[in-house]
Amino acid sequence: MTRIVIAGAGRMGQAIAAGLHKQDDLELLGTWQRGDDLAPLVAAADVVIDFSLPDGTTQVLEAVAAHSTPLVCGVSGLDAAQMARLDEVAARVPIVYDRNMSLGVAVLEHSIREAASSLGSDFAIHIAEVHHVHKKDAPSGTALKLGEAAAAARGEAGTGSVTFESERRGEVPGDHEVVMQSATESLTFAHSVTSRQVFADGAIRAARWIAGKSPGRYAMSDVLFGN
Ligand SMILES: NC(=O)c1ccc[n+]([C@@H]2O[C@H](COP(=O)([O-])OP(=O)(O)OC[C@H]3O[C@@H](n4cnc5c(N)ncnc54)[C@H](OP(=O)(O)O)[C@@H]3O)[C@@H](O)[C@H]2O)c1
Known part of the structure; x- marks a missing residue:
C-alpha cells in the first residue's frame, strides 16, 4: 500500500x-x-x-x-x-x-514540437487559453509549457517569439488553442478539458x-x- x-x-x-x-x-x-x-x-x-x-x-x-x-x-x-x-x-x-x-496535452506538446520544427520561423505561433475565473496565474502553466516546447523546437530560448492571450470565464476547466500562421496558410491545434x-x-x-x-x-x- x-x-x-x-x-x-x-x-x-x-x-x-x-x-x-x-x-x-x-x-x-x-x-x-x-x-x-x-x-x-x-x-x-x-x-x-x-x-x-x-x-x-x-x-x-x-x-x-x-x-x-x-x-x-x-x-x-x-x-x-x-x-x-x-x-x-x-x-x-x-x-x-x-x-x-492530462494525456491529451502530453500528446499535443509532442505534436507542437514536430510542427514548429517542421514549419520554421516563417510561421507566427499564437496560444490562446480560457480558464475559470478563480485561476490566479496567466498565461496558464500549460500555455507556457506549450509555448516553451514550440520555441525550443525552433531554437528559441524560453517562449521566444510565441504570443499569448488569456481569458477568464465562468468555471471553464481549461481550453488551449495553438495557431501557427504564415502569410499563406494556418494550422490550428486545440485541446479542451471537460472535467478537472x-x-x-x-x-x-x-x-x-x-x-x-x-x-x-x-x-x-x-x-x-x-x-
Ligand atoms: N498540473 C495540472 O494538471 C494542473 C491542473 C489544474 C490546476 N493546476 C494548478 O494547481 C494549483 C492548484 O489549483 P486549484 O485549482 O486546486 O487551486 P485552489 O482551488 O486555489 O487550491 C489551492 C489550495 O492550496 C492551498 N494553499 C495555498 N498556499 C498554501 C500554503 N502556503 N499552505 C497550505 N495550503 C496552501 C490553498 O489554501 P487557502 O484556501 O488557505 O489559500 C487551497 O486550498 C494551481 O497552481 C493550478 O494552476 C495544475
Missing part, C-alpha cells in the same frame, strides 16, 4: 482525494492545509502530491528534501528561483513536475509511478510514454 499526502485542499486537492478513495493500492494519509504542521505528514508518506499554490510549494520542497519523500507537483506559476530549487531537490529526490497532467478529474487521474497515475524511482525530475510524458 502506497501512503499519499496531498498538499493543498482546493479544487484539485479535493478531486485527487476523491480519486484516491477509489484506488485499492493507494491510501490517503492526510491533506495538508494552511496552518497544519507539514513535517510529520511528509515523514509518514511514501509520496506527496502537491496541488497547493507557489508559496505552499516552497514549503513542500523543503519538507520532501528533508525526508527524501518522492513528490508529484502540479502547481503552476512557480518563479525562476522556485524552479531552480525544485531542480536542486530533484537531484536527491524523485519528482514528477508538470503544469498539465483528468488532472487528478494523471496525478494519481504519476504518484503510483514515482514511488521507488531514482532521484531526478520527470514530466508526465515520462509517466505516460516512458520517455
Whole structure:
C-alpha cells in the first residue's frame, strides 16, 4: 500500500482525494492545509502530491528534501528561483513536475514540437487559453509549457517569439488553442478539458509511478510514454 499526502485542499486537492478513495493500492494519509504542521505528514508518506499554490510549494520542497519523500507537483506559476530549487531537490529526490497532467496535452506538446520544427520561423505561433475565473496565474502553466516546447523546437530560448492571450470565464476547466500562421496558410491545434478529474487521474497515475524511482525530475510524458 502506497501512503499519499496531498498538499493543498482546493479544487484539485479535493478531486485527487476523491480519486484516491477509489484506488485499492493507494491510501490517503492526510491533506495538508494552511496552518497544519507539514513535517510529520511528509515523514509518514511514501509520496506527496502537491496541488497547493507557489508559496505552499516552497514549503513542500523543503519538507520532501528533508525526508527524501518522492513528490508529484502540479502547481503552476512557480518563479525562476522556485524552479531552480525544485531542480536542486530533484537531484536527491524523485519528482514528477508538470503544469498539465492530462494525456491529451502530453500528446499535443509532442505534436507542437514536430510542427514548429517542421514549419520554421516563417510561421507566427499564437496560444490562446480560457480558464475559470478563480485561476490566479496567466498565461496558464500549460500555455507556457506549450509555448516553451514550440520555441525550443525552433531554437528559441524560453517562449521566444510565441504570443499569448488569456481569458477568464465562468468555471471553464481549461481550453488551449495553438495557431501557427504564415502569410499563406494556418494550422490550428486545440485541446479542451471537460472535467478537472483528468488532472487528478494523471496525478494519481504519476504518484503510483514515482514511488521507488531514482532521484531526478520527470514530466508526465515520462509517466505516460516512458520517455
Ligand atoms: N498540473 C495540472 O494538471 C494542473 C491542473 C489544474 C490546476 N493546476 C494548478 O494547481 C494549483 C492548484 O489549483 P486549484 O485549482 O486546486 O487551486 P485552489 O482551488 O486555489 O487550491 C489551492 C489550495 O492550496 C492551498 N494553499 C495555498 N498556499 C498554501 C500554503 N502556503 N499552505 C497550505 N495550503 C496552501 C490553498 O489554501 P487557502 O484556501 O488557505 O489559500 C487551497 O486550498 C494551481 O497552481 C493550478 O494552476 C495544475
